[in-house]
Amino acid sequence: SVKARVLELGLNPEKVVRIYNAVDCRAFHPTRDPQEVRAEMGIKRSEHMISLIGNIQQWKGQLTLVEAADRLRKRREGIRCVFIGEVIEEGYAREIERVIQEKGLQDVVVFGGYKHDVVNWMNASDIIVHASIHPEPFGRVLIEAMVIGKPVIGTGIGAVPEIIEDRVSGLLFAPGDDAQLCDHIDFLLAHPTETQRYGRNAARRVRKVFDIQQQIAAIERLYESLLQPSQDETHAKSD
Numbered sequence: 001s002v003k004a005r006v007l008e009l010g011l012n013p014e015k016v017v018r019i020y021n022a023v024d025c026r027a028f029h030p031t032r033d034p035q036e037v038r039a040e041m042g043i044k045r046s047e048h049m050i051s052l053i054g055n056i057q058q059w060k061g062q063l064t065l066v067e068a069a070d071r072l073r074k075r076r077e078g079i080r081c082v083f084i085g086e087v088i089e090e091g092y093a094r095e096i097e098r099v100i101q102e103k104g105l106q107d108v109v110v111f112g113g114y115k116h117d118v119v120n121w122m123n124a125s126d127i128i129v130h131a132s133i134h135p136e137p138f139g140r141v142l143i144e145a146m147v148i149g150k151p152v153i154g155t156g157i158g159a160v161p162e163i164i165e166d167r168v169s170g171l172l173f174a175p176g177d178d179a180q181l182c183d184h185i186d187f188l189l190a191h192p193t194e195t196q197r198y199g200r201n202a203a204r205r206v207r208k209v210f211d212i213q214q215q216i217a218a219i220e221r222l223y224e225s226l227l228q229p230s231q232d233e234t235h236a237k238s239d
Contacts, residue, residue, distance in 0.1 A: 001159040002137050017222055020162075021138045022212040025147050030123035037124035041110050047078040048189055051125040053118060053141045054132075056111075057088040061131030061155070062096055067178035068185065070103045075186055079108055084121050086114040122150055127188055127195075130154035133175040139163055143210045146170070146202035151195045153184045163210070169201040 003018045035045055043049050050069075054060045062083055069081045087093045093111075100109050115121050118141075122128060128145040130136070135158030142163045145152050154160040156172035164170035171188070173180040188195045 001135060001162065017218075019215055019218045019222070020210055021140050021143070022210050022215040023140070023143045023147050023206060024212045025207050028119060028144060028147055030120050030148065032117070032120040032123075034120075034124035037120050041080075041082065041112060043080050043082075043110075043124075044078075047080045048076075048127075049080050049082060049125045050127045050129060050185060051082045051084055051121060052129045052131055053084040053122065053145075054130075055085045055088045056083060056093050056096070058092045059132060059134040060085075061133040061175065062092075063099065064131045064133065064176055064178050064181060065129055066096060066099050066103075066105065066109055068181040069108050070105060071179065071182040072185055073105075073108055075182075076189065081109045082112050082121070082125070083110070084112045084115050084118065119144065119148065123148055125150065127185060128152045129181070129185070130160060131175075131181065132158070132160075134158075136160055142170075143206050146199075147206040147210075149199040149203045151188050151198045152202060153181065153188075163205075165201070165205065168198070169205045170198055 003016055006016055007013055038045070038049060050065070052060075052062055052065050056062060065081055069079060073079050100106060112121070122145045128141070128150050130139055130142055130152065132139075132155050136155075138159045139154065142152055142154055142160065146163075146169065152164060152170040154164050154170060154172055155175040156166070157175055161172060164172055166172040171184045173184055188198075
């Protein structure tokens with residue numbers, strides 16, 4: 001997605017190389033019991049924890065999940081939506097709180113604030129949602145959730161479709177479409193076998209495409225290609 005935008009500016013395609021962001025698959029793993037993590041926010045073992053991890057700002061789309069949660073609670077009980085991240089836009093955070101109050105979602109939607117041990121909060125979650133309403137340059141949260149086998153739902157814009165294979169390693173939905181997001185969450189909760197399959201496929205995909213060792217090797221190859229003299233330079237020296 002970023003490469004396409006860069007090429008639109010007229011750069012020489014031969015001088016543009018895509019190297020993805022990465023996660024250290026060997027080191028990124030939870031260290032705490034998920035029930036202990038849930039208890040910090042009063043979330044019970046029997047409840048469904050759906051998390052959106054990212055700074056609180058409008059383009060991250062937290063309101064889409066709030067609206068989806070309002071729909072979802074009318075279908076099933078025990079829904080808890082958790083926002084993990086620092087508030088960047090105070091006005092947007094107040095708007096989210098206003099909607100929560102207006103719809104009576106105080107017992108459904110929780111602000112968790114910034115967490116340094118994000119992997120443990122991912123692991124404690126049943127589903128990870130990525131709801132950005134504008135194209136995301138990448139979406140590192142997704143590969144972090146996927147590598148520990150969590151089912152993910154993301155908006156089908158920006159680089160997200162490069163990460164999630166729709167209905168193979170996760171689910172995609174249209175940005176801002178809270179009805180579709182609600183349907184996707186409900187599907188995953190209702191079909192645990194399918195959900196587990198998505199999680200396994202997600203972990204395999206990250207290890208295959210987004211592991212840090214692969215990206216280090218790609219950077220090394222790029223540097224080596226830049227440091228090697230071109231054929232023209234080699235011929236000139238030999239002449």
